[in-house]
Amino acid sequence: MNKNFIYRPVCEVCGSKENKIIFTRAFTDPSVWNFLERYYENRIPIDLFENVDYEIKKCPDCEFIWQSYILNNELLGELYENWISKEQSLDKSNSYSDVDESSLRRQMFVIKKLLNKKDINVLDYGMGWGKWCMAAKNYGFNVFGYEISEERTSFAKNNGINVINDYKKIKDHKFDFINSEQVFEHINNPAETLNYLFTALNPGGYIRISVPNGRNIEKEFKNSNWTAGKNALHPLEHINCFNYQSLRKLGQLSGLKYIKQPILIENNTLVDLIKGKLGSMLRQYSGTCLYFKFGE
Ligand SMILES: [Zn+2]
Incomplete structure (x- = not known):
């Protein structure tokens, strides 16, 4: 497995080991990569993403949907400190x-x-x-x-x-x-x-x-012209996707x-x-x- 990534096999809301893969595509496939390249303005190196899939799973018990392979902690720091443009992020925050x-x-x-x-x-x-x-x-x-x-x-x-x-x-x-x-x-x-x-x-x-509402995300994956985007799921950043049911479950299971x-x-x-x-x-x-x- 690609050492730049951590694998999340189990539902992170209810702990269920049952799950279904609802989407899978190589990160380097143009339908995913073109978005990442554009979004991070060529700041992310493609060789980090070799042999790893943008895989999306769904829990049948609580309806939680998630990205299975996520960046390891070191690269996650890199993502939030360097790949994301701070100027743009601050501008966005200031535009009340x-x-x-x-x-x-x-x-x-x-x-x-x-x-x-x-x-x-x-x-x-x-x-x-x-x-x-x-x-x-x-x-x-x-x-x-x-x-x-x-x-x-x-x-x-x-x-x-x-x-x-x-x-x-x-x-x-x-x-x-x-x-x-x-x-x-x-x-x-x-x-x-x-x-x-x-x-x-x-x-x-x-x-x-x-959190962003992911109730329509499964429909989007069924589109044959699907391309990645800034959505309820967004490769690398929005790695968890909730709907009303799974978010409510998250709170209730914590007591x-x-x-x-x-x-x-x-x-x-x-x-x-x-x-x-x-x-x-x-x-x-x-x-x-x-x-x-x-x-x-
Ligand atoms: Zn679950």
Whole structure:
């Protein structure tokens, strides 16, 4: 086997050893490689990818879908520090849209409503450039951000965020709310990670997990003209693909209780009210942004 890769044979959500290969193609096949070459602007060497397949598996028990061969830890560091363009990533993070602003505002309201107390400790697990943390700080929460990328952590520190950059130190804290936005699709052991985060949660606290929705991914693989892209699955980066069922299962198997997202009405026209209710109802039954609670 290619030593640059780690093989993940077992479902990383429920541990089932049963699985089905739903797609397989050499990484060096043009349908995969052309995308990687373009996306990382020729920064990734093709010889690292010899004799290894872009293989996708599905668990029949929990519906989790995953990339079987993932980069080893050393190359994963290389990917996030050097292959991904930092300038582009920061530009993207800085280009605030109205949608982002209102989504962040709504999230902060939800935290206040759920916890309903003073002195709220929050952690953004995988904070990136610290955008969520800065919004949380403006709402008066005690804010911590976890991130491994050195450049991103020093950027966040300069913006007054308490940074945790050692994974082992997360458990030295107790949080009332842990946020993870677009993180669990990237990490190689989602169940283990969530179990660990749980140990840093206060009783009565909450964890929010938001990931890309992969409910249509199997259809895409059936297309004979399939080419790789930035999608719910994205070779090398989005190595885990959840739908509502598998994400809910992930939380429940770690011992957390799934809760419905509180419905918040900010606007007062009837149309907004209906839209807001419908939107949150749909999200509740098919979405992949879920809230979990520690305790009843
Ligand atoms: Zn499973």
